[in-house]
Structures are given as C-alpha cells and as structure tokens.
Amino acid sequence: MTHTVDIEDPRETGDVGALLEVYRGELTGYCYRMLGGAFEADDAVQETLLRAWRAYDRFEGRSSLRSWLYRIATNVCFDHLGSSKRRERPMGLGGPSPAEIEYFGETLPEERWVEPLPDDAVLPREGDPADMAVGRESVRLAFVAALQHLPPRQRAVLVLREVLRWSAAEVATLLDTSVPSVNSALQRARATLGAKALQRDESSGATHAGSWTDVDTELLEKYLDAFERYDMDALVRLLREDAVLNMPPYTLWVQGPEEIVRWMVGPGAACRGSRCLPTRANGSPAFGQYRVDPAGGWTPWSLSVLEHDGAGRVTGITAYLDTATWFPRFGLPPRLD
Secondary structure, eight states: OOOOOOOOOHHHHOOHHHHHHTTHHHHHHHHHHHHOOHHHHHHHHHHHHHHHHHHGGGOOSSSOHHHHHHHHHHHHHHHHHTTSOOOBOGGGSSOOOOSSGGGOOOBOOGGGBOOOOBHHHHSOSSSOHHHHHHHHHTTSHHHHHHHTTSOHHHHHHHIIIIISOOOHHHHHHHHTSOHHHHHHHHHHHHHHHTSOTTOEETTTTEETTOOSOHHHHHHHHHHHHHHHHTOHHHHHHHEEEEEEEEOTTBOOEEESHHHHHHHHHTTTGGGTTOEEEEEEETTEEEEEEEEEOTTSSEEEEEEEEEEEOSSSOEEEEEEEOOHHHHHHHTTOOSOBO
16 A cells, blocks of 8 residues: 655755654554554554655665665564564463363563554554455454464565565665565465465455455454343354454464353353444454443453454454553543442
8 A cells, every 4th residue: 555645855944854754654554464553553654664764864764764664664573573582472372271261371561462453553444455455354353363474574575565665676675685586585484374364356356355344344243232232142153153252462363253251251240231332443443341340330351353354243352351442542531430
C-alpha cells in the first residue's frame, strides 16, 4: 500500500519533525508486523523517527523520504529481533488443555506474546479497497504470529512485497541485496507459511479473507448478545468445530465448542452477567469485557479478539487479561457503572 505525501521541503520550512510524523502510522504497522508487539513497535518507530531527525541533514534525496525511513525502520527492527525471543500465541507452545482451572499453565511475560493493536493505529480509514483488505488481513493475529517464525530478512521481504506492494527492485535497494535474492527470500517465506501469503483474487481485487464487512459486524453483534446473556447454546452455534479459546498471559488454550463451553460454565463462570463494549483489533471484531463487581457496576476483565472464517463462524477467541495495559490503549473506560 503506497501512501503519497505532498508537503513543503523542510529545508525551507525547518519543520523536519512534522514531515517525519506524517509517516508514523504506516511505520507503526510495518514495525508491528515485523516485531509482533504493540509497544515494541511504538519504541521502534520512535527510534526510527529520532534517527531520521538526527540524520536528516545528510539525507541527499537519492531515494524517496519514505524509502529512506523504511530502511531505517528495517534496521531498527533487525536490532530488536537480534536481542529478543520469538513472540508466540498459546497455540504455538503446545497442545490444547482440558477445560479445568488447574490446567491454566505457565504465566509468561508480555514480551513473549503476540500482542493486539487497535485498527486505527495502523489501518487507514479509506483508500483502495484491495489495499485495505490486504492491510487488515496482514495484521490478523494468526498472520502476525506466523510472521514471527520467519527469519528477519524473509519477514521484511514478505511484508514489503506482499503487504506494502513494493517491487523486488525497491526491496533489493532497501536491503542492499539483489533482485534474485529478494525473490528467493520471498519464495522461502511463502513456503514456510504454507501458501502464498495475502494472495489477491485477481477477479475481484480482494484478498481471500476479504475486508471489514457486514459479516464482521453481524458476527460481533450475535456473539456479544449470546455472551452477555450467557446463552451457551447460542454461543455454540457461532463456533466452528475447531474453534479455540486462549487467554494470554497464560499458556492454556482449549479447543472445540464442547471444551470452550466447559470452560465458560466452569472456571469462567464468573463471566456470567458481564457487559461488553465493541471495538476493533487486528482487522477483527473485538470487545472489552467487564465482569460484575460485587460492590456495584462492572470492572475490566479482558480485551477479547474474535477470529472468524469469513462465513459467520468464530475460529478463535483470544482474551488478553492485562486490562491495565490494553483498555487505555483501545480507549475503553476503566469501569462501567
């Protein structure tokens, strides 16, 4: 997705910071896909802009400013990836568990998890429909988690080529390598992911997963209605047979409608009576869940992201339990009265 920015030359206006700030959103999306962490991506973008600000007087304009910033951001991400462990989802750490509280598993620190990100932080509100569809699909939790299994250079090549739609020559210039090397890295990355990532449907111009549609809205409304009523029969009708429930920072995850219901009426029974506020995360329907507070009102419990198959069936429920971190990030209130 190419964003064109027309702005006065800061050599004349002296406002380098304003010029660089225009790129913060798309750089955040790039660094998030590379790193898998929302706050780590923020740090990487801030470092990128700081490096660019300090070096701007040496920018000679042989490439576009955008290309120059992506070169800096790529190097910053490579530095981060060289000193950190791979981020995962619970499903990447072992098999499913029985739906009992004694199988909660380990509690891992935040830097081990693929984290959620608000759509508004990285996805444009308008633009070419095909590009917007690719953008949404490329920040899905499953796709971002899959990216973390690629070596850093393959990760960069795949994101630049298939998400941002850069040419092989542009990527080769950015990475100081050759076009054949870029094409080879892209092939290896696709093979690791098991298919051509984000391949477009040439007849419609959209990705196979599509974009935010009435399906997303309708599914979220049905799910929240069933969940707030704690109607397990209605909830099961929305779940695909292989649906999973996971709850970072715990390594536990359960699979299948029967186990998900066993969890909800067993260890998760305190969720009965919850209230939920809809939001959007990672190109997917999401909601902030508030549990009943015995003292009155409702208190934050989880930020939940719903993954689905595009046909109205939920394939994954990821409940991030660190509400002190995620509710402010998503603009969700600290409690409901």
